[in-house]
Amino acid sequence: MSNYIESVLETVKKKNPNEKEFIQAVSEVLETLKPIVERHSEYEATALLERLVEPERIISFRVPWLDDNGKVQVNRGFRVQFNGSIGPYKGGLRFHPSVNQSIMKFLAFEQIFKNSLTGLPIGGGKGGSDFDPKGKSDNEIMRFCQSFMNELQRHIGHDLDVPAGDIGVGGREIGYLFGQYRKIKNAYEAGVLTGKGLEYGGSLARKEATGFGLMYYMREMLKANNIDMKGKVTTISGSGNVAIYAAQKATEMGAKVVAMSDSNGCVWDENGIDLDEVKRLKEVERLRIKEYLKKHPNAKYMENKEGETPAVYTIKADVVLPCATQNDINLKTAELMVKNGVIAVGEGANMPTDIEAINYFLKNNVLLAPAKAANAGGVATSALEMSQNSMRLAWSFEEVDKKLDAIMTNIFKACKETADEYGLGTNYVAGANIAGFKKVANAMMAQGVI
Ligand code: NDP
Ligand code: 2IT
Numbered sequence: 001m002s003n004y005i006e007s008v009l010e011t012v013k014k015k016n017p018n019e020k021e022f023i024q025a026v027s028e029v030l031e032t033l034k035p036i037v038e039r040h041s042e043y044e045a046t047a048l049l050e051r052l053v054e055p056e057r058i059i060s061f062r063v064p065w066l067d068d069n070g071k072v073q074v075n076r077g078f079r080v081q082f083n084g085s086i087g088p089y090k091g092g093l094r095f096h097p098s099v100n101q102s103i104m105k106f107l108a109f110e111q112i113f114k115n116s117l118t119g120l121p122i123g124g125g126k127g128g129s130d131f132d133p134k135g136k137s138d139n140e141i142m143r144f145c146q147s148f149m150n151e152l153q154r155h156i157g158h159d160l161d162v163p164a165g166d167i168g169v170g171g172r173e174i175g176y177l178f179g180q181y182r183k184i185k186n187a188y189e190a191g192v193l194t195g196k197g198l199e200y201g202g203s204l205a206r207k208e209a210t211g212f213g214l215m216y217y218m219r220e221m222l223k224a225n226n227i228d229m230k231g232k233v234t235t236i237s238g239s240g241n242v243a244i245y246a247a248q249k250a251t252e253m254g255a256k257v258v259a260m261s262d263s264n265g266c267v268w269d270e271n272g273i274d275l276d277e278v279k280r281l282k283e284v285e286r287l288r289i290k291e292y293l294k295k296h297p298n299a300k301y302m303e304n305k306e307g308e309t310p311a312v313y314t315i316k317a318d319v320v321l322p323c324a325t326q327n328d329i330n331l332k333t334a335e336l337m338v339k340n341g342v343i344a345v346g347e348g349a350n351m352p353t354d355i356e357a358i359n360y361f362l363k364n365n366v367l368l369a370p371a372k373a374a375n376a377g378g379v380a381t382s383a384l385e386m387s388q389n390s391m392r393l394a395w396s397f398e399e400v401d402k403k404l405d406a407i408m409t410n411i412f413k414a415c416k417e418t419a420d421e422y423g424l425g426t427n428y429v430a431g432a433n434i435a436g437f438k439k440v441a442n443a444m445m446a447q448g449v450i
Helices: 003-015 020-032 034-039 041-045 048-052 101-117 138-152 171-185 206-224 241-252 275-284 289-295 331-339 355-363 377-391 397-421 428-446
Strands: 057-066 072-083 089-095 123-129 161-164 233-237 256-261 265-268 300-303 319-322 344-346 367-369
Touching (some): 003 048, 020 101, 020 355, 034 428, 041 428, 057 101, 057 138, 089 171, 089 377, 101 397, 123 138, 138 171, 206 344, 331 355, 355 367, 367 428
Parallel strands (some): 089 123, 319 344, 344 367
Antiparallel strands (some): 057 072, 072 123, 256 265, 265 300
8 A cells, every 4th residue: 555545544543433334434445546546646745535535524413203102212313425526415314223423424435436436426425313214103204204304404405415215214214304305495306305206206217226237237247257147046135125126137137036135134045036025025014034934935034143144145156246234244254155156246235345355255256346336326316316307307217227227337347447457357346446536536636625
């Protein structure tokens, strides 16, 4: 690593001692930027990296709400507006009990490079709350979303910051959030949130976009290495929005998806997962994946055990798609996957693979589709939703899907060309980081020290 990068990293560690996810995300990016930073002495002269790792703004706020028993509950809300140099801040909202400032900052930091890779004019941001939606009634979810928006509305806007969904935030939550925003503002600013319902300004194919986009990226990455998804035994961590539509597109491409999971454990169905049943369980009934066995008694359920490799990663597969959460795959898990003959890993989730595991995959010639590039289809289609809102018209499913496919194909091309330019072989992790960084760095240089 160059001295400059090393010293910035040291400062980040010193300044944010309790933020391990944020330090991890920054380390992963900075460690791959060496070749480009070496070519540009002006970065150090203008403290570009020091500015890049410091969020433009962090908003943290109280979210009080009434539960169904009339008891007052208090959660913490966040919005991190990390980098607005190439467009309005853009990124999802996560509702999960694990949410804290470190997780918000790592996600917002990653979003900067991901959004840059889409080629669309969107900056990096992220938000959310430590609110746990599990087991809450619809009315509790609505009251929480309304209270969350009471504060968030001061900080967002269609030209300023445009939130969307992430873990625990889907169509239902976006609906309640949008309703409250509209009521407070007394105006119909459709482009203030994305992932909206089709009846009130949403885009066709946004729901499918992250999972479909992941598979378009996988198709391109495999093609560049003379491999095809056809016939590949595939396992997927997670059974939420990203996992479900990755499974659908993988199946359409001829792969055999044999396992999906949630935080409790996984179902393994060697005949191929019945995706309609998973959609019913997760999108409609909001039940545990274990319930899959009621309709498919021949499938196997494997429970996760504290401190052990998540069950889904113990199954032998050609292609593995982590689509749940961060740091799902550590070195021990990566070693097991390699032993089981994995060919390719596609990161649908954000930072699902820790740094040691990434390096292990790369060393063992496992093709790794990095999150910032491979899951960018969601936010890219969010940007397409913003375009449609601005134009006050709606494109067909096919039109949006075609644009998404072209964007993902271009993103892979950028990762590959950058990896080639810097002699990085099939290290698309570094390719993605450098390619995403380049545009943001140029914009920051052009805009002066701000
Ligand atoms: P959902 O809430 O729809 O689904 C999340 C899935 O991951 C669930 O199956 C959930 O299981 C599982 N999961 C969540 N947290 C944990 C945990 N701590 N341990 C184990 N399993 C967990 O979210 P999404 O599908 O939208 O998001 C999944 C991932 O994809 C996240 O990393 C997100 O940041 C990323 N992503 C999402 C995009 C989008 O457009 N939605 C775009 C790009 C990336 P359980 O129900 O048991 O909690
Ligand atoms: O991580 C992500 O890219 C998202 N959760 C989607 C963000 C968005 O604005 O659509």
